[in-house]
Every structure is written in C-alpha cells, then in structure tokens.
Amino acid sequence: MATTVAVMSQKGGTGKTTTVRTLTDVMRRVGVDVLAVDLDPQGNLSDYFDVPADADPTVADVLAGQAKALDAIHEDVLPANLSLAESELILSGKMGREMTLRRALREAGKRYQLILIDCPPSLGLLTVNALVAADYALISSEAEYFSLQGVEQALEVVDLAKESLNPDLEWLGVVLNIADLRTVHGREAQVSLTERFPEQVFKAPIRRSVAYAESAERGVSILDHRPDLGADYLALAGEVLDRLGWKDERTRLNALG
Ligand SMILES: Nc1ncnc2c1ncn2[C@@H]1O[C@H](COP(=O)(O)OP(=O)(O)OP(=O)(O)O)[C@@H](O)[C@H]1O
Ligand SMILES: [Mg+2]
Numbered sequence: 680m681a682t683t684v685a686v687m688s689q690k691g692g693t694g695k696t697t698t699v700r701t702l703t704d705v706m707r708r709v710g711v712d713v714l715a716v717d718l719d720p721q722g723n724l725s726d727y728f729d730v731p732a733d734a735d736p737t738v739a740d741v742l743a744g745q746a747k748a749l750d751a752i753h754e755d756v757l758p759a760n761l762s763l764a765e766s767e768l769i770l771s772g773k774m775g776r777e778m779t780l781r782r783a784l785r786e787a788g789k790r791y792q793l794i795l796i797d798c799p800p801s802l803g804l805l806t807v808n809a810l811v812a813a814d815y816a817l818i819s820s821e822a823e824y825f826s827l828q829g830v831e832q833a834l835e836v837v838d839l840a841k842e843s844l845n846p847d848l849e850w851l852g853v854v855l856n857i858a859d860l861r862t863v864h865g866r867e868a869q870v871s872l873t874e875r876f877p878e879q880v881f882k883a884p885i886r887r888s889v890a891y892a893e894s895a896e897r898g899v900s901i902l903d904h905r906p907d908l909g910a911d912y913l914a915l916a917g918e919v920l921d922r923l924g925w926k927d928e929r930t931r932l933n934a935l936g
Pocket of ligand 2: 695696719723724797798
C-alpha cells in the first residue's frame with residue numbers, strides 16, 4: 680500500500696504546490712512510483728504537470744462518486760479544476776464526508792509507493808479529507824515571524840484529525856518555504872520557528888528565488904532549470920526519506936546529488 684502524504688498550510692501562497700511538484704520529481708528520479716493528487720480547485724498542480732485543462736474525469740468526479748480514481752488519473756496525476764469547489768459544497772452535506780477521499784484512493788493506493796496530495800490554502804473540508812486519507816501531514820510555512828501562529832494552527836488541525844478521524848495520522852514535518860535568508864527578518868524567523876518546533880522543522884529550508892516563477896512558467900522542474908536551487912529540494916527529500924525510513928531510496932538520492 681502507498682504511503683500517503685498531505686502537503687498543507689493554514690494560508691495561501693506558502694509554496695505547497697511547488698513542493699508537491701518538486702518532491703514528486705525528486706522521488707520519481709530515485710525510482711519511487713508517485714501519484715500526485717491535486718486537491719485544490721485552483722488546479723495549479725495539474726497545470727504544473729501540463730494536464731490538459733479539459734481533462735475529464737477529475738478528482739471532483741471521484742469525490743462525487745461519479746468516477747473511480749484509477750479512471751481519473753492522467754499520467755500519474757489525479758487532476759483538479761474549478762468544479763472541485765462545487766463538489767466540496769455537495770460533499771459537506773453528506774454522511775462520511777471526511778472519509779470520501781480515503782475510500783476513493785484505496786484501489787489506487789495498491790498501484791503506487793507514494794501518494795502526495797496538494798491541499799487548498801485553507802483548513803476546510805478538502806484538507807480534512809486529505810488528512811483522513813493520509814499517513815503523514817507535511818506542513819509548508821513561509822519563514823516569517825507571523826508564521827508561528829499558522830504552523831501552530833496547522834499542527835492543531837492535524838491533532839484534531841488524528842483524534843477524531845484518523846488515529847494513524849502523524850506529522851512528517853514543517854518545511855520552511857520561500858525563505859529569504861538574506862534578510863535579518865528571514866533568518867530570525869527561521870531561528871524562532873526552529874526553536875518553537877524543534878522536532879518538526881526540517882533542517883533544509885527552501886530558499887526564495889524568482890527562478891521558481893520562471894521554472895513554473897516554462898514548465899521545467901527547478902531541478903533542471905536551476906540545479907543550484909534544486910539542491911534545496913534534494914536536501915528536503917533526503918530528510919523526508921530519512922523520516923519515512925526508506926533507506927534504499929535514500930542511497931539512490933545521495934547518488935543523484
Ligand atoms: N522557493 C520559492 N521562491 C520564490 N518563489 C516561489 C518559491 N516556491 C514557490 N514560489 C512561487 O510562489 C508562488 C506560490 O507558490 P505555490 O503555488 O507553490 O504556493 P501554494 O502554497 O501552493 O499557493 P496556494 O495556497 O495558492 O495553493 C508561485 O508563484 C510560485 O512560483
Ligand atoms: Mg497551491
């Protein structure tokens with residue numbers, strides 16, 4: 680069965696989608712079979728992976744019970760578009776609404792080693808569905824002073840989901856994302872986040888660079904567009920593999936870097 684990781688944050692624009700996209704790239708390069716799930720009506724992850732805009736069915740149809748996940752996967756991506764906003768509304772009135780994604784991914788879970796879920800920028804029903812479907816939550820946070828509260832809230836939601844809906848859920852860690860370590864503020868934020876969440880925060884921050892916007896625009900992974908920056912994601916992936924206890928993949932990753 681696949682190990683499932685939900686990538687989440689309490690607010691928008693923290694680099695979640697870029698993290699899912701790039702970790703998917705790294706993991707595939709070390710031979711892991713990855714399914715990337717877009718659970719955001721914005722559909723950014725689907726765009727990143729060049730899934731055609733008219734792809735049909737999508738994760739919305741899967742959550743509505745109108746399609747099987749396996750039939751909605753396009754080249755190892757389960758895409759989303761705006762119709763997901765509507766299915767979230769429909770879902771909210773249903774029994775077992777928090778379990779829907781978990782059930783829907785059960786079959787697909789047999790085909791993959793890792794499932795990465797890109798959550799929308801809120802802690803609503805879609806993110807709860809991701810947390811119920813997941814073994815681990817990976818929290819993305821900008822390295823800013825006010826991020827302390829956001830990480831706190833995200834970890835609380837993980838705890839709540841664990842207590843009430845998914846006892847097996849664990850946090851995988853907190854990635855300090857889009858970090859501007861050239862400024863005093865950025866470095867101080869890194870220090871205070873690391874002091875406050877010493878076990879959770881990954882040692883490898885993802886540095887801020889305009890190259891990410893270029894890489895998204897050109898549809899080229901940051902690993903190829905700017906390997907010097909991609910090194911941040913190789914380091915993060917290394918820590919993720921360590922926390923998952925995947926030793927062979929870790930060895931292959933070392934050979935990549
Ligand atoms: N390390 C980085 N440095 C600079 N810009 C980045 C970095 N990572 C991502 N970005 C850019 O920041 C913007 C937001 O990134 P992304 O879409 O990954 O965040 P998100 O958390 O998924 O956003 P949303 O909450 O809207 O889904 C994008 O324009 C992306 O190209
Ligand atoms: Mg996103």
